[in-house]
Amino acid sequence: MNTNNLTKGLYKASLMAAITMASFACSKDKDDNSTPDPEETDKVYVLGLGVTTTTTTTNYVLQTSDLMTGTLSLVSNGILQNGYRDYTKAGSYFYSVGGLGITDVNTLSLDGTGKLATKTGLTFPEGIADYKDSDGTGKTLVAVATAGSPTAGSNATFLTIDAASNSITKTATVPMNSVYPTAQDWWLHTGIVVRGNQAFQTFAPIDYATYATKNTDTAYVAVYSYPDFALQKVIKDPRTAPAGAFGTRSGIFRTESGDIYTVAHSGYGFSKSTKDAGILKIANGQTVFDEAYYFNTAKAQNGGRIVHAIYIGNNKLFAEIASGTQNGQWSDENLKFAIVDLNAKTITAVTNSPTFSGNGGRSFAAMVDDGKVYAAATVNGVCNIYQIEVATATAVKGAVVEASFVGAIERLK
Numbered sequence: 001m002n003t004n005n006l007t008k009g010l011y012k013a014s015l016m017a018a019i020t021m022a023s024f025a026c027s028k029d030k031d032d033n034s035t036p037d038p039e040e041t042d043k044v045y046v047l048g049l050g051v052t053t054t055t056t057t058t059n060y061v062l063q064t065s066d067l068m069t070g071t072l073s074l075v076s077n078g079i080l081q082n083g084y085r086d087y088t089k090a091g092s093y094f095y096s097v098g099g100l101g102i103t104d105v106n107t108l109s110l111d112g113t114g115k116l117a118t119k120t121g122l123t124f125p126e127g128i129a130d131y132k133d134s135d136g137t138g139k140t141l142v143a144v145a146t147a148g149s150p151t152a153g154s155n156a157t158f159l160t161i162d163a164a165s166n167s168i169t170k171t172a173t174v175p176m177n178s179v180y181p182t183a184q185d186w187w188l189h190t191g192i193v194v195r196g197n198q199a200f201q202t203f204a205p206i207d208y209a210t211y212a213t214k215n216t217d218t219a220y221v222a223v224y225s226y227p228d229f230a231l232q233k234v235i236k237d238p239r240t241a242p243a244g245a246f247g248t249r250s251g252i253f254r255t256e257s258g259d260i261y262t263v264a265h266s267g268y269g270f271s272k273s274t275k276d277a278g279i280l281k282i283a284n285g286q287t288v289f290d291e292a293y294y295f296n297t298a299k300a301q302n303g304g305r306i307v308h309a310i311y312i313g314n315n316k317l318f319a320e321i322a323s324g325t326q327n328g329q330w331s332d333e334n335l336k337f338a339i340v341d342l343n344a345k346t347i348t349a350v351t352n353s354p355t356f357s358g359n360g361g362r363s364f365a366a367m368v369d370d371g372k373v374y375a376a377a378t379v380n381g382v383c384n385i386y387q388i389e390v391a392t393a394t395a396v397k398g399a400v401v402e403a404s405f406v407g408a409i410e411r412l413k
Contacts, residue, residue, distance in 0.1 A: 044110060045374075046094045048087040048365070048408035049074060049401065059085040059407070061096055061108060063116050067374055067385045067409070068398035075402070079116060081106060086363055087408030088131050090163045091138020094410055097124065097131055107166050110412055122166050125157055129189040130249055134226075139163055142199070142227075146189050147176065149208040154182075156189070158199075158229035172229035179222050179234060180205060185215055188269075190244025191251030195258055199226040200282065202251035202262055204242035204269070211329070212271045216241040219262055219280055221252070223287050237289040240278040245269035245307075249363045253311045253342075258284030261342050265305035266298075267322060268332045268358075277305040279342065295345045297321075302349040306340065307332045308364035310373075312390060315343040318366060318373045320358060332358035337375065337386070339393050350388055352395040354379045365406045374398075376406035385409070 047062045051074070060078040083102035088095045094116075096106040105122040124131070124143055131143040141161040147153030156179065160170040180187045186208035192201045201222040205215040219237045224230060243262035244251020246269040252262050260282040266273040281293035297303045304323035312318045317340040324334050335358055337350035356377040359365075366375035373388040383406065385398035 042413065043411060044114065044413035045409065045411050046108065046116065047072065047401070047406055047410075048081075048085060048096065049078070049403035050085075050405045050407055052404040057084070057404070059083070059096075060403075061094070061106075061116065064399075066399065068387060068396070071400045071402060072385070073402045079108070079118065085407065087410070088133070088141070088363075089408075089410040089412075090133040090141050092412060093138070093163055093166075094408075094412060095131065095141075097128065099128060101126075103128070114413070119166055122161070122168070124159065127152065127157075130192055131161075132192070132249075134160075134194045142192065142194060144189050144192055144201070146187075149186065150182065158224070160227050170227055174224070174229060174231050178231055179203065180220065188246055190242065190246075191249050191253075191262075193252050193254040193260060194226050195254055195260060195284075197226050198232070198287070199224045199229060200252060200254075200260055202243040204245065204251075206246075206269075211246075211269075213242075213269070214272070216266065216270055216272055216274045219243050219264055219289075221262060221282065221289075233287070235282075235288055237280055239275070239294055240264035240280055241266045241270065241273065241275045243280075247360075247362050248308055250306070250309045253309070253317065255311070255315050255342070256313065257315075259315075259342075260284075263297075263306050263309060263317075265307050265322075267305040267326050268307050269329065271329050277303075279306075279340075281342075295342070297340070297347065300345070300347050302338060302347040306338075307335065308358060308366075309340070310364055310366050310368070312339075312368040312373060316341055316390070318368065318375070318388065318390075319347075320364070320375075321347070330360065332360065335377075337377075337388060337395060339388075339390065348393045350393050350395050352397075353388075354384075354386070354395075359405045359407070362407060365408050367409050367411060369411050374409050376401060376409065378405065 059081040062078040084100040094108045107119040111117040125145045127145045134140045134142045143159040145157040155173040158172045185205035187203045190202045219240045223232045241264045243264045265277045276298040279295040281290040304321045306319045309317040309319040320335040321338045337353035339348045383401040388395045
């Protein structure tokens with residue numbers, strides 16, 4: 001896989017020169033369009049940002065009190081992150097998780113003065129693929145690491161992390177061959193949810209050497225006990241392709257009622273497509289696919305391939321949907337914002353949504369806050385935050401982000 005697809009081109013050459021200064025993390029006087037001081041509002045947001053040159057990507061964490069006005073600049077702001085980074089949040093903690101050879105985790109939270117402080121000491125294994133708040137309470141995270149090839153290992157590793165102590169409390173390993181016959185194909189983790197005393201994992205068969213996907217005619221969900229992660233069974237459904245894709249973590253979602261939905265887009269990360277993009281359901285209390293539920297998103301009004309999504313409550317997803325012809329296995333272009341009603345099986349196009357390209361399949365930088373969703377999109381070389389009113393499905397363009405891409409948007413206060 002070409003990892004250049006994970007990030008986009010450099011936003012401003014002058015920005016790159018500024019942020020490489022040793023004084024980058026220090027505070028200086030700011031003009032009216034710079035990042036607002038966090039103490040000016042009751043809300044504090046944190047963003048994971050990346051700046052890409054022709055040779056490397058440098059990652060930063062930026063704190064702000066305002067996502068909608070002015071410019072979010074890294075000049076004299078932000079905290080440098082070593083190596084490749086992706087992000088997640090649990091409660092009052094924001095996690096900057098290393099990847100591509102970096103295994104440390106920077107755990108950030110607000111100190112007594114309202115500024116971001118970093119706690120170190122948490123380390124994930126190589127091949128980490130996912131990490132998330134297990135139940136939305138902010139107390140426990142689950143993380144998944146999978147071997148990238150037979151030479152790298154033969155197990156999937158499941159971690160349970162206590163947020164308060166910033167430590168791994170349980171580690172379980174499951175032979176990858178017991179989940180899917182690895183002599184036939186290797187497999188990639190594409191999403192995980194926890195429901196009660198069980199965990200549900202979506203995955204996609206793939207050739208570890210070429211990333212070809214010759215088996216795209218079935219959806220798979222591995223069911224484990226929780227928190228022990230003993231494999232109980234693997235369920236299958238031939239109505240869609242495998243759910244999710246490399247790096248997106250948009251394969252599976254759990255609602256407040258306990259219903260679970262798998263999202264197959266039959267696009268990004270697949271070398272071929274044999275089934276329409278669609279959504280399947282595992283009803284609350286069940287560990288089989290619901291034969292009565294099938295949502296063909298490819299043929300729905302305002303539909304297409306749901307490449308990236310987050311769950312925003314009340315049986316709805318906020319999604320980036322692609323339509324039209326896909327220009328290659330690793331292309332997530334022609335994206336537009338949409339709201340997906342899982343119960344009603346409808347897709348509502350977001351008014352004023354830009355048309356844009358994704359960040360090469362990396363996890364979706366979006367969050368829901370007080371009935372609004374905040375997401376980022378780059379159009380004509382300019383990256384902006386967008387605020388989407390869920391009730392009206394209407395977008396408003398917000399602050400300009402002086403970075404190549406936004407890897408995360410979260411609220412800490």
